[in-house]
Amino acid sequence: MSSATLASLYPQHIDTLLARSAEALQRGGFDHLLIPSGTLHYQAFDDRDYPYAVNPQFKAWLPLTRAPGSWLLISPGQRPKLLFLQPHDYWHVVPDAPSGYWVEHFDILTIRTADEALMHLPQDLASCAIVGEPHSALGDCTPNNPAAVVHYLEYHRAFKTAYEIEMMRQANRIGVRAHRAAERAFRAGASEFGIHLAYCQAAGQDANDLPYGNIVALNEHGAVLHYTDRDRVPPKPVRSFLIDAGASFGGYASDITRTYSAAEDEFAAMIRAVDAAQLELCDRVRAGTDYAHIHLQAHLLLAGVLREFGVLNVSPEDALASGVSSAFFPHGIGHGIGLQVHDVAGFAESDSGGRIAKPDGHPYLRLTRTLAPGMVVTIEPGIYFIDMLLDEVKAKGLGDAVDWSRVDAFKPFGGIRIEDDVVCTEDVPINLTREAFAA
Structure with a gap:
């Protein structure tokens, strides 16, 4: 993807954000929208700062992710103004002056101290919707996050512009490149920590750049949904590998999961079965579809896989109705994704x-909206062998639904998860992740 492509798409993106902001301000009764980029936070009883995280409302407008202390001023009918903090500093790297395809769409004023921004912000702060975290307060300019404004902006962030989809396409390309490096490291016998380093090297991103902490799990660790300990020594023998890791590009995230078996065995066959189910679910990302319905369909498809491999003794329908399927698939089918890996306004x-309420018995679903063109969601079905949840099946008197000898056979492999980022369109969905793997 060239900068010329982004330059051609960016004007429509800015026009969309300006229109949304004007409507949001009208609903809230404000004249201006102020968006701080965010500030550094210092650890208690220490002089070390936490990793800086840019305000998502700020990076929605422009691909600046490392500009703490900066501000955006949005006033309907006027060009957006960027107050860009570029301090005089010899202790730290100073942010480069703004450049690129987006700068011509802003009035940009460079400031040298954070307090200098106050001279260029509206004097009547009561007329401003100030959207940011409390730490971004500057004198009397304190984020008020008015509900009417925030609800509107966050709800419509689900509908990505063509520019945003291109940004996410690039984030997927980076993530896929790193996933391939991680699989090579796994096949070469690396530890979880070594695989993680191989991933970061291939992505060109570290913990401060990645959209979330990498999940790199060998063997039974794949049954811990958010496993991030990363052992320094590989287990013996190595049976399986689950990696859930994304990448960032210009403030946008990808979220990709793959699972591998160390051998061509029954677990490898189960991975292929889950992969086939995942592709079927990806194809259901269609306009007008209730996302919660995709979640329930995932339970039926995964229960079908478990029955095919002799783990379940009951039908998929009975497994869903009784809650047995939730012991093997305990999380939601996915979530919205974009400026945040778990994008806002999912409910x-x-x-x-x-x-919009979650379906009864499914507390971990992160999205219940009806899909529409422009939405980007993850589809991430999984099968896991988790002692705590399987013990609950027995405690509820549902043990006869499971062949426990088959559970024992698969438990040393931990679990399976396959995850792609999928765009809902007017027609066939676009799978950004599979597109990147096919390139």
Whole structure:
């Protein structure tokens, strides 16, 4: 992807954000939208700062992810203004002056101290919707995060512009490149920590750049959904490898998961079966589809895989109705993704607020909205062999639904998860992750 492509798509992106902001301000009764980029936070009783994280509302407008102390001023009918903090400093690297395809769309004023921004912000702060974290307060300019404004902006962030989809496409390309390096490291016998380093090297990103902490799990560790300990020595023998890791590009995230078996065995066959189910679920990312329905369909498909491999003694329908399927697939089918790896407003009933409830018995689903063109979601079905959840099946008197000898056979492999980032369109969905793997 060239900068010319982004330059051609960016004007429409800015026009969309300006229109959304004007409507949000009207609903809230404000004249201006102020968005701080965020500030550094210092650890308690120490002089060390936490890793800086840019305000998502800020990076929605421009691909600046390392500009703490900067501000955006959005006033309907005017060009957006960027107050860019470029301090005089010899202790730290000073941010480069803004450049690139986006700068011509902003009035940019460079400031040298954070307090200098106050001279260029509206004097009547009561007329401003200030959207950011409390730490971004500057004098009397304190984020008020008015509900009417935030609800509207976050709800519509689900509908990605063509520019945003290109940004996410590039994040997937980086992530896939790193996933390939991680698989090579796994095949070569590396430890979890070694695989993680190979991933970061291939992505060109470390913990401060990645959209979330890498999950790199060998053998039974694949049954810990958010496993991040990363042993320094590989187990003996190595049976399986689950990696859930993404990448960032210009403030946008990818979220990709793959699972591998060390041998061509029954677990490898189960991985292929889950992969086939995952592709079927990806194809259901269609306009007008209730995302929660995809989640329930995932339970049926995964229970079918478990029955095919002799783990379940009951039908997929009975496994779903009794809750047995949740012992093997305990998380949601996915979530919205974009500026944040778990994008906001997943339960929003409308752009005025309200909440769409999760299906009963499925507390970990992160998205309940009806899909529409422009939405980007993850599809991540999984099968795991988790002692705590399997013990609950027995405690509920549902043990006869499971062939425990088959559970014992698969438990040393931990689990399986396959995850792609998928764009809902007017027609066939676009699978950004499979597209990158095919390149």
